[in-house]
Structures are given as C-alpha cells and as structure tokens.
Amino acid sequence: MENDSGIRTRQLGEHLWLVSLEGEHDLAGRDDLRRAISDVFAAGSKLMIDLTEATFIDSSVVSALVDAHEHAISHAADDLLVISPPGSRPRRVLDLNGIGTAVKIYDDRSTALAATGAASSDLARERRQRRLAHNEVLFRKANDQIEHHAQSLGIDERVAFFCECADRDCTERIYATIGEYERAHESPTRFLLLPGHEQPGIEHVTDRTLAYVVVEKEGPGGALAASELG
Numbered sequence: 001m002e003n004d005s006g007i008r009t010r011q012l013g014e015h016l017w018l019v020s021l022e023g024e025h026d027l028a029g030r031d032d033l034r035r036a037i038s039d040v041f042a043a044g045s046k047l048m049i050d051l052t053e054a055t056f057i058d059s060s061v062v063s064a065l066v067d068a069h070e071h072a073i074s075h076a077a078d079d080l081l082v083i084s085p086p087g088s089r090p091r092r093v094l095d096l097n098g099i100g101t102a103v104k105i106y107d108d109r110s111t112a113l114a115a116t117g118a119a120s121s122d123l124a125r126e127r128r129q130r131r132l133a134h135n136e137v138l139f140r141k142a143n144d145q146i147e148h149h150a151q152s153l154g155i156d157e158r159v160a161f162f163c164e165c166a167d168r169d170c171t172e173r174i175y176a177t178i179g180e181y182e183r184a185h186e187s188p189t190r191f192l193l194l195p196g197h198e199q200p201g202i203e204h205v206t207d208r209t210l211a212y213v214v215v216e217k218e219g220p221g222g223a224l225a226a227s228e229l230g
C-alpha cells in the first residue's frame, strides 16, 4: 500500500508490519498516519515504524507515535518499534521531545527486527533445516564410498545403501543398483530415502519407487547440501 502522503505499509510476517515514512511529514498527513497505525493494530500486531527515509517530522507525527505507544502498552498482542538513524532530522525531533524514554527507538531496521523476535525464530528454523541436511549429507558421503567400492568390484546387482533421511538415529538400508543410485543423485540437493522417511517442510519427493523415494531439499538445507556436495 502506498499513497501520495509518503506512507507505505508492508506486512513482514504473520503478526509483523512495517510502516515506512518517506519525505516530509506534518499535520497534513496526520490522519493517514494514524489510519495506517490503527489498521495494523486492528490485526493484533507488532508494528515497526521506519523513519529512515523521512526527511522531516513535526509534532503531529510525534504525538501519533506516543498514542501508538500508549495503545501498544495497553494491548498485549500489540507492540511498537520505531526506527530512526542517529543524527537524522527525525531522530533529533524524537530526542528533543524525549520520547525515547518511553517509545523503543532503534537505529536501523535489522536491530529492530532482531528485537521483535521474528528474526530469531527464522534463524532457529534455518539452523534446524541445516542440521537436518547435515545429517543427510553425512550418510550421502558414506553412500558415495559404498557406490565407489561396489563399482570397483564390478557389482551390478542391488547394493545396500544407507537411508539418507534427516533422522540421525536411522541406520536402515536401501537396496538399489549403482545406476539407480547415480540417477537419484544427479543433483547435489537430491537424496535417497526409505519410503515414509521424508519430512515435508524441508524436502519434497521427486521420484518414488517401492524400494526408495528421491527427495529434493528445500531452503537453507538445500543450500547446505549444494555447497557440501556440489
């Protein structure tokens, strides 16, 4: 959403919204700003108001921020964070009005984002996906050894490979030929798993037989697999 008053509203997460102000903001835009704030709070949300691109704010903006702050402290689901770089004109206005003692003011967007906890839950999910992928990569490396060994012996029957699923306790075997194993691993982000060992959310099935499924890793796990095996 953007209008000529220089107020942009953007949803960053399920309960996280960003309202950024660009250019000059005074009494003329007061109603638009207050409406943008109340729209976000109506959804029960954390609100970040970013003043980085604002060149000027007057006391009507300050009072809208103070009112938003008062709303947030009386509504548990709502929170207000203000982003304003030190040394900027808007930051000087905020400092002169002394609202930093009540309203949480952050120097930049990433610091504010970290404070909302949204960034940290994203990080936790990413770490988990990487850990799961790491496990699959270890079994994949073991399987490459098995494949290499079977190849050097000229074995063309089915060979017992380790299941490459994300469960670190799984030591089950998959019986596949060297050809099947190689086809499954044409891409470094693909893994050979026992049927039923796939985990939706970190990977999706690209090929399915009675003996095995081939999955493609997604997201950070895929990136890890590509960098370690690619």
Ligand SMILES: [Zn+2]
Pocket (backbone or CB within 6 Å): 163, 164, 165, 166, 167, 170, 171, 172, 193, 194, 197
């Ligand atoms: Zn498994």
